[in-house]
Amino acid sequence: MAPPLKGTIHTHTLADGTRAFHLRVRFRGERVRIVLHELDGCQCGCGGSWDAPAARTELGNIQAKIRVGVWQPPAPEPLEPFVPGGPVPLFRDYAAWWLEAKITGEIGVRPIARSTESGYRAQLRQLDRFFGRFPLDQIDRSRCQAFKGFKLQEARELRDALAAGADIRDRSGRPAKPRGPGSIARLIAVLAAVLDEAIEDGHIVSNPARGRRMKVHVPKPRRSFLEVDELTALLAAASEQDGLLNVQVDEDAGHTARAVAGLLARGLRPSQIAERLGLSRSTVTFHAQRLGARVVGRGYAGRRVVCEILGRTGVRASELCAMRIGHVRLHDPDGARFRIPDSKTETGIREVQMTPALVEAVVDHLDRLQRAGHPTGPDNFLVQSRTGTRISRERIGTIVKQAAERATEQRSAQGLPPMPSVSPHSLRRTYISIALRANQFDVKWVMSQVGHADSRMTMDVYAQLEQRVDRSHGENFDRLLSQVSRTPSRVTAPYVSFDPM
Numbered sequence: 001m002a003p004p005l006k007g008t009i010h011t012h013t014l015a016d017g018t019r020a021f022h023l024r025v026r027f028r029g030e031r032v033r034i035v036l037h038e039l040d041g042c043q044c045g046c047g048g049s050w051d052a053p054a055a056r057t058e059l060g061n062i063q064a065k066i067r068v069g070v071w072q073p074p075a076p077e078p079l080e081p082f083v084p085g086g087p088v089p090l091f092r093d094y095a096a097w098w099l100e101a102k103i104t105g106e107i108g109v110r111p112i113a114r115s116t117e118s119g120y121r122a123q124l125r126q127l128d129r130f131f132g133r134f135p136l137d138q139i140d141r142s143r144c145q146a147f148k149g150f151k152l153q154e155a156r157e158l159r160d161a162l163a164a165g166a167d168i169r170d171r172s173g174r175p176a177k178p179r180g181p182g183s184i185a186r187l188i189a190v191l192a193a194v195l196d197e198a199i200e201d202g203h204i205v206s207n208p209a210r211g212r213r214m215k216v217h218v219p220k221p222r223r224s225f226l227e228v229d230e231l232t233a234l235l236a237a238a239s240e241q242d243g244l245l246n247v248q249v250d251e252d253a254g255h256t257a258r259a260v261a262g263l264l265a266r267g268l269r270p271s272q273i274a275e276r277l278g279l280s281r282s283t284v285t286f287h288a289q290r291l292g293a294r295v296v297g298r299g300y301a302g303r304r305v306v307c308e309i310l311g312r313t314g315v316r317a318s319e320l321c322a323m324r325i326g327h328v329r330l331h332d333p334d335g336a337r338f339r340i341p342d343s344k345t346e347t348g349i350r351e352v353q354m355t356p357a358l359v360e361a362v363v364d365h366l367d368r369l370q371r372a373g374h375p376t377g378p379d380n381f382l383v384q385s386r387t388g389t390r391i392s393r394e395r396i397g398t399i400v401k402q403a404a405e406r407a408t409e410q411r412s413a414q415g416l417p418p419m420p421s422v423s424p425h426s427l428r429r430t431y432i433s434i435a436l437r438a439n440q441f442d443v444k445w446v447m448s449q450v451g452h453a454d455s456r457m458t459m460d461v462y463a464q465l466e467q468r469v470d471r472s473h474g475e476n477f478d479r480l481l482s483q484v485s486r487t488p489s490r491v492t493a494p495y496v497s498f499d500p501m
Contacts, residue, residue: 006025006026007023007024007025007026007059007062007063008023008024009021009022009023009024009052009055009056009059010022010024011052014037014039016039018037018038018039019037019038020035020036020037020038021035021036021037021038021050021052021055022034022035023035023036023055023058023059023062025059025062025063025066027066027071027073032073034046034058034062034073034074036050036054036055036058037050038050038051047125047128047129050171053173054171054172057169057170057171057173058171060167060169061166061168061169061176064161064166064167064168065157065161065166065168067166068160068161068164068165068166069164070157070160070161070164070166071157071161088135088136088137088203089135089136089203090132090133090134090135090136091127091128091131091132091133091134091135091136091139091194092128092131092132092133094136094194094197094198094203095124095127095128095132095194096124098193098194098197099117099120099121099124101197102116102117102120103117107197115318115393120190123186123187123190124190126187127147127187127190127191127194130147130150131143131147131191136195136198136203136204137203137204139195139204139208140208141208141211141213143208144188144191144208144209144214145213145214147188147191148184148188148214148216151179151184151187152184152216154179155178155179155180155184156178158176158178158179159178162176162178181216181217181218181219182218184216185215185216185218188209188214188216191209192207192209192210192214195207195208195209224420224421224426224429225426225429225430225432225433225461226311226419226420226422226426226427226430228434230407230419230420231311231427231430231434233407233410233411233419234307234311234400234403234404234407234419234422235304235307235308235311235403236407236410237403237404237406237407237410238303238304238306238307238308238399238403238406239303239304240406241303241304241402241403241406242300242301242302242303242304242368256277256279256283256287257287257290259277260273260277260284260287260288261287263276263277264288270284270285270288300368300369300372301386301399302365302368302369302383302384303399303402303403304361304364304365305361305362305364305365305382305383306320306383306396306399306400307399307400307403307427308357308358308361308362309358309361309362309383310396310400310424310427310428310431311427311430311431312354312355312357312358312431313352313353313354313358313431313449314427314428314429314430314431314432314435314449314450315340315352315428315450316424316425316428316451317393317396317397317424317425318393319340320382320383320396320424321381321383321390321391321392321393321396322381322390323338323340323381323382323383324378324379324380324381324382325366325376325377325378325379325380325381325382326377326378326379327339327340327341327382328362328382330354330359330362330363335353335354336353336354336356336358336359337351337352337353337354338351338352338354339351339352340352340451349451350448350449350451352449353449362382365382369384374388375388383396393424396424397423397424400422400423400424400427401422401423403422404419404421404422405419407419428450429461431449431450432446432450432458432461433461435449436458436461443458443459446458
């Protein structure tokens with residue numbers, strides 16, 4: 001039996017006041033040291049911005065990789081000499097200017113959104129670890145190709161480690177996920193965009209990040225949509241997960257039980273009820289159990305209305321996050337609808353019609369928001385976080401995923417196949433598929449509802465839908481074979497004479 005792995009961390013304070021974390025492990029009988037720096041933008045290749053918890057996590061990751069046999073000590077990168085402050089700026093400095101110019105609109109047709117800015121910052125941090133300390137004219141084709149190979153190899157090693165059972169964590173302590181081909185391709189695209197502007201400013205003469213060798217094959221994602229019965233199961237599961245609205249109270253129940261029941265019906269969490277009534281949380285839980293109230297999650301989250309809006313209108317998750325109560329017109333004489341004033345594309349700025357069932361869901365949602373004490377003014381968000389602020393796209397995706405998991409449990413109990421992989425975007429495609437069938441395949445109307453300027457996605461769903469709707473081709477194929485098998489063959493074998501000599 002192999003001896004248990006050992007590792008230590010020694011913290012050193014440097015001359016500039018920042019810390020360096022020295023990780024020491026044993027690898028193939030030898031002691032190996034890895035140094036991680038607290039300094040933001042460190043030039044040693046560690047990436048910088050390390051703290052003590054992240055260093056401990058990294059030590060655990062290294063030990064996990066050593067245990068499954070997929071770790072290799074980092075090779076020291078040769079430092080090429082350059083003159084700081086010379087005529088050609090460093091990639092780090094130029095990329096920072098490039099991002100600021102994108103934020104202000106100096107570069108591009110308009111200023112970028114906050115979500116785009118956040119994505120660019122994360123991508124530039126990855127690029128800075130590899131290119132940050134080099135002047136722009138020292139970033140050649142071989143260095144760009146080495147970056148591509150490094151990222152592909154890094155993702156491959158992480159997949160191998162996870163497949164071997166290693167517990168790998170990111171700096172926040174969450175399970176690490178290998179970077180996919182699409183993510184690497186987007187990194188290269190940002191690198192190429194920065195170097196394009198460097199050409200415009202005369203710092204370099206060609207872009208080494210562009211060309212055939214820098215391309216990354218990105219498999220076409222599997223785009224699916226739900227069948228009608230699957231969407232119905234998803235909506236029912238989301239409605240169930242919102243918890244109970246009406247809590248029955250016996251006539252002989254005491255004052256505390258009645259107070260707890262009333263606040264549960266308003267959608268408050270047990271911790272909120274305990275704080276409001278001056279009770280312990282265990283007391284609130286006791287009364288909730290006696291009342292038969294099943295508190296799902298951490299209070300009312302609007303799960304049903306999220307899935308209803310996505311499945312019955314096909315809006316994007318980002319559009320749902322930005323939707324405010326004042327954008328909804330429930331009692332308009334021309335029909336209930338809501339406005340999308342801010343969208344990913346100009347075509348996305350539109351008015352979307354609401355079905356009667358969706359109107360009912362939104363009315364119930366607004367009533368439950370008021371019961372739970374959330375703000376419901378025209379400027380407040382229609383779908384809110386638990387604190388009444390704007391909900392995130394990640395939270396929207398989690399709500400849809402959890403509803404799909406609950407729907408799978410219910411369908412399995414009925415002997416039905418499980419739900420497919422469901423995301424907010426698959427619900428968008430689901431709406432397109434159902435709307436096409438419900439409106440005699442009126443492609444233009446469906447495009448106006450979902451905000452498509454290009455009909456390619458709509459027609460892609462249309463093509464998949466045709467294959468699902470017309471299922472008679474396979475039946476005709478089987479019928480033809482069965483007819484031939486029932487008809488006796490009239491072909492006889494030809495007579496062949498044989499002369500044995």
